[in-house]
Amino acid sequence: MKSLPTLAKPLLVSFTIIIILSGIAAIYFSNASILLIPVMCSIGLYCIFDYEFVYYVLIFTLPLSKEFPIIGNSNLSLPSEGLIIVLAFIYIISFIFQRKCDLDLLKDPMIIILLLLYFWAVFEYPFSIEKLKTIKYIIAKTLYYLVFLFLTFTIIRSKHDLQKFIYAYTAGLFIGVLYTIFLHAADGFSFENINYISSIIFVNHVFYATVIGIGIPLTWFLLKTTPKFSVKRSFYLKFLLILFLFALITSYTRGSWLALIVCIIFYILLNYKKVTLTISIGVIVITCFVGYLFNNDRYLDYASDYTTTIFHEGDIEGHLAATYSLKDVSGMERIYRWVAGANMVKEKPIMGSGPGTFYPEYKKFAIDRFRTYVSNNPEQSTTHNNFLLFLTEQGLVGFLLFTTLVIMVFIRGSKIYNECSDPDTKHLTAGFYLAFTSIIVCMMFSDFTESDKVGSFFLVSITILAKINQWNKENQLKSL
Template sequence: MPKFSLDFTIHPRLQPIKQQLFWALAALSLLAILASLLLEELVFLALPFGVLLAYQALVDYRVIYYLLFTTLPLSTEVFFSDSLATDLPTEPLIVGVLLLYILLVLTKPKTISGAFWLHPLSLLLLLHFAWTAFSCLLSDSFTISLKFTLAKLWYIGCFYFMTGHLIRKEKQLHHLWWWVIIPLAFASFKVVAHHALLDFGFKEINRATSPFFRNHVNYAAVLTFFLPILYFFGRNLKKWSWGQLFIGASFCLFFFGMLTAYTRAAYVSLVLSVVAYFIIQFKLMRWALLGAILAVVLAFGYLIKDNNFMELAPSERTISHKEFGDIVAATYKLEDVSTSERYYRWIAGARMSTEAPWVGFGPGTFYTYYKQYSLNRFQTYVSDNPERSGIHNYFLMLLVEQGYLGMLFFIFFLFYGLILGEKVYHQSQDVRQKRATMGLMMMLVIISAFLLMNDLIETDKVGSFFFFAMAILVNFDLRNRALLNSPKDVSQ
């Protein structure tokens, strides 16, 4: 099992006052409990935990980062109103880690890797964020776009730049995976057990995923992109050790959970990740990406020629099915209501893109405006969209909300990351790093496949690992460069 290497001892400068700090925290906790009882507000109970986290940040800020990854599988979405929601406890921790990183940059700039910041992938990510911020300033709904942009800021700062600072070698990645996999296995076991009590019914899966996962798509996505991580992580462990047995059991649990999540995108993306494995092995990533671009262009060209997209309009046979097998058959026949609803929103998004092609309507604004650009011919009985969900295609969402440049900047970032990962894999001399790289690459391929049908990159359980994987690839690339320039093992 894992051997954690974090130092939890108190900082030397705090040793003389540790007893005073203890009593101060105890008094604060008592006051918070009294205030909560007298004012009937549970929010006061969070105050001692906030102070404790601040104290831990002074002792060893790395613990806060690891704690964040431990809580990611267990986070739950809390709604304060129809338009205001957050993920607890992760979102406050994400903001806290971002603030810690900013303090590090300001107070200890020499500890920050300039090579990481100046890496081409980092520069492409900064360009992507800069355009998001620019389109926010020109947004038709500035308040909505500002919330979206701030969330993007702390996701990038926490999961990309703080990861780049803390997780620089495969050994550190090895330790971190334990902090994620153990709670994720617990959350997955809860869902599977709850779903079993519901006879693994298709309609009941969303009931089983609560409270740890928003819905069956989010649940299936996380389990799917962790399957290659578990496989290659397990291969890096000692054979027949307790750790490897636990990872093997978790792999079986995740695979079964993915199968019973009844999510078509999960099955397709897992197959694509296996195909990507061979693409990476034979150094065909550039050709694969070029082929993907060509396929999209040809498909789009066919749909707009002579208005062929009208053939996709729903008919009286387009219904919401109660069994997963019926959905698969209906998808093949283009008669499934969820697919038809996607057409409804995609066509609205395409029409919106012609209205504001360069800067878009503003980050996060698709839901606000899309219905006035929709075609009634494609409307279904689920088009009221009471859950306020998005366009269900991240690339099209960027086109609508940030214009052509916004979409292209993200595509450049994604494609370069995939090309970089292939290079890192073949240049890695350490077999453990090689396996870790392949796991991260297959994770990115699965997330990218989901982005074609969903907007999951803005959620804490998916977007976090997307930026995390990119940061690790950059550090592995920098390590490989150092090894090429020096015969000595830089891991020492």
């Protein structure tokens, strides 16, 4: 249990006052239900004095949460985002009374860039074209940073905490994946219905495959830290790994298949210390390719034919054939939005349209030649590329900060991995590093940074790499 003794006195006094005021109010208003307030406060007190338990409950629920409408067009993912709000409040209370912050966190270059990205979004607020959407974005980011950055850095104190974290996350994922597989099996593992079946828990098949892509490296490297005499634990993790691999294959999600291949390649690069060279080559190749497409408007040559773009041709083979021939509607719809995003950048290259504003703005900049029959976009999704999303909404500064952050995590994460002296810590580092890698590959084709299922893990991966870096430095000082 994580006790907060310095909070005991002020919380006890506050709780006593609440009980007295609730009793007076219940008598005055002749409403006994008011007495439920102290009950709710007592639950809140328990959460405060044992917030680590609540934190791991949150990690367990991340893969299982569902979105529910609340006010207007806003949604809340429950129970995860409800727990995020509770934990953010707890962190603020503990900080006010204890005034403790691990300064090593604020010294890490990855965290500095992450915080600069947050403050740039705040700075953008006055310039946003949709200030309500931007303020919602900032509030959500604030809560996520408090929990998945600052609180996570506080709670994770050893490799055993990392193992506990992975067990909590993969246990929740196991329940969601097993349930989805049972439903999918009843449907004969059909290609055409996987999106609907997976949406019952995972929003859609892309989210389903992406969270599985996070779970696979975590499970694999947790297995490598499990002692050989722990037969039951090893069997459970092996079963989990096979289940996740099967689910990934039957998710029929090309981006996540690619992400798994990239993770395998990056693990080899990690061990041969070739990540920096590979990232440098990758940045040059992508820059040249984008420059080639937009030089003399060459991208117009790849416009889709509205009448021939298709979702699939009855099965996965037809879907892959449509992808190869540039007739797949999901691929062509991505190009439609990427072109619209590129035109938005021309309009506001430095500041962008403002955080959270791509959807209401992009159709003004779209080119009909790239339009598909799903371009009406009733689900209000955005660019299907997080790098372009930052460029359109937060301008060149936001894009450069986000891109710098990703490159830095890849390069520094590789260094952190190779500096680990403890084999178990090294395996766990690889697990979180490759989970981050999988997320980034999927982010090239989808939007995840604002979601509780994936965006949270984006922050967690960076935070844990920063924490392991702190451990490495402490071990190096001890060895002197």
